[in-house]
Amino acid sequence: MVQPTPMKDQILSVATDLFAAKGFKGTSIRDISNALGISISNLYHYFGSKEGLLLAILQRTSETLLDDLQRVSEMELEPLERFKRLIETHLRQCRDFGKETRIFMLDKEHLSREGDRANRQIQRRVLAIYLKELGTLANRGLVTSRNLKVLAFNVLGVINWYLRWYRPDGPLSHDEVTEEITAFILNGIRGADI
Amino acid sequence: MVQPTPMKDQILSVATDLFAAKGFKGTSIRDISNALGISISNLYHYFGSKEGLLLAILQRTSETLLDDLQRVSEMELEPLERFKRLIETHLRQCRDFGKETRIFMLDKEHLSREGDRANRQIQRRVLAIYLKELGTLANRGLVTSRNLKVLAFNVLGVINWYLRWYRPDGPLSHDEVTEEITAFILNGIRGADI
DNA sequence: TTGACATTAGATCGAGCGTTCGATAATGTC
DNA sequence: GACATTATCGAACGCTCGATCTAATGTCAA
Known part of the structure; x- marks a missing residue:
């Protein structure tokens, strides 16, 4: 006996699809309720607002x-x-949660104060993780760049850009691309004697 | 005697600011007309539609x-x-036309067929320029990566990410950052013996 | 069967949207 | 000075938006 997916999860899933495809402002709650075949009030029952x-x-x-x-x-x-x-790991996350990440990369301006704070904190925590790792590498002389923060942003740029151009139905597999990107980043931070 | 800025240019300038700040869907034509102190109909006189x-x-x-x-x-x-x-040059463009680039990075889904085609063509032409340059470098053995397309996307990722995190009022000057980013990219594409 | 409660549908709301229209004011042309 | 052209405006249109209200339905213990 299969447990039917709870309505709340179904709504989240469909809303994620639509927000990712048409943007937050571009998606109406009617779009979501129609896609699910449920009423608007139902949406408001589960989540208090858009x-x-x-x-x-x-x-x-x-x-x-x-x-x-x-x-x-x-x-x-x-x-x-x-x-x-x-x-x-990060690239795998981009692959698995691409739609969600897209939403908050594109539509972060539509978040409330609360949501914006949460979103910023996530970004900050990700940056902090990379900064820590880069610091460790720098201590061992594996990084010659002076500014670790710029370096971290560069790394994040490459990774985040991946989910803008990569198409799973294209000629390249996720693993191939991961290898290429990893090599690019590792070379980039190594800051050799150019 | 200073020539007053033509109304058309004023509108374009203000609209660019607002679109970049609040998105295309998030900006109403009333927002634009209010910011300029002109009537809505005037907007429609100069540009036929939003x-x-x-x-x-x-x-x-x-x-x-x-x-x-x-x-x-x-x-x-x-x-x-x-x-x-x-x-x-590309980084300088990002600095000078950051708002415009932002708009079409964020709001490309709201373009009509015509606008979408134009936008895609721009992206394609940029990519082509980088691919050509990377090809030249590869021919001289200055690039070891097998897949130039992934490499080009990585480069564009770093550059485009710049206009998402860089703040002119921050501690780093544009030139400093340019130097860092250039070094990162050049190291990245060199594909050394890691 | 009844009553309490959760869940749903559908009508409805005011606000805001992009757009249109007809009229007025400013400017240029002969 | 008459006339065409351009620039500007206020008022309104039809529509969609997020949100709410009311009433109906389903569920299940007592």
Whole structure:
């Protein structure tokens, strides 16, 4: 006997799809309710408002997304190897939660004060993780750049850009691309004698 | 005697600010007309519709933005030096036309068929310029990566991310950051023996 | 069967949206 | 000075938005 997916999860799933495809402002609550075949009031029953829906998506995603990165950053490994794993994990997250990440990369301006704070904190925590790793690498002389913050942003730029151009139905597999991107980043931070 | 700025340009300027700040859907034509102290009908007199306004912004920007990159790519220089100049030019464009680029990075889904085509073509032309340069570098053995397309996307990721995190009022100057980013990218593409 | 409660549907609201219209004011042309 | 052209305006249109209200339905213990 299969447990039917709870309505709340169904709503979150469909809303995520629509928000990712048409944007937050571009998606009406009628769009969502129609796609699900339920009434508008039902949406309001589960999530108090349209933005409540957005916040729920943010919350649901951010937990798993950040915890995964955090876990990797706490692994006892060679710093370079750990950094590599961090990138791989992050790229996998981008693949699995691409739609959610897209929403908050594109529509962050439509969040309330509360949502905006939550969103910013997530971004800050991700940056902090990378900064810590880069600091460790720098201490071992594996990074020559002076400004670790710029370096971290560059790394995040490459990773975040991935979910803007990569198409799963294209010629390249996720693993191939991961390898290429990882190599690019590792070369980039190594700051060799150019 | 100072020539007053033509109303058309004023509208374009204010609209660019608002679209960049609040998104296309998030900005009403009333917002724009209020910010300018003119009537809504006046907007429609100059640009036939809200999307006409967006298209005008796209057109005005894309010309100067792309032509600059094109010009650099046609310079007769050492390939590595030309690539470096390309990045510098691109970053300068991001600094000067950050708002415009933001609009079409965030709101491309709201363009009509015509606008979407124009926007895609711009992206494609930018990518083509980088692919050509990377190809030249690869021919001289300066790039070891197998997949130039992924490499080009990585480069664009770093550059485009710049206009998401860089704040002119922060501690870093544009030139400092440009130097850091250029070094990162050049190291990244060199694909050394890691 | 009844009553309490959760869940649903559908009508409805005021606000805001993009857009249109007809009229007025300013400017240029002969 | 008459006339065409351009620039500007206020008022309104039809529509969609997020949100709410009311009433009906389903569920299940007592």
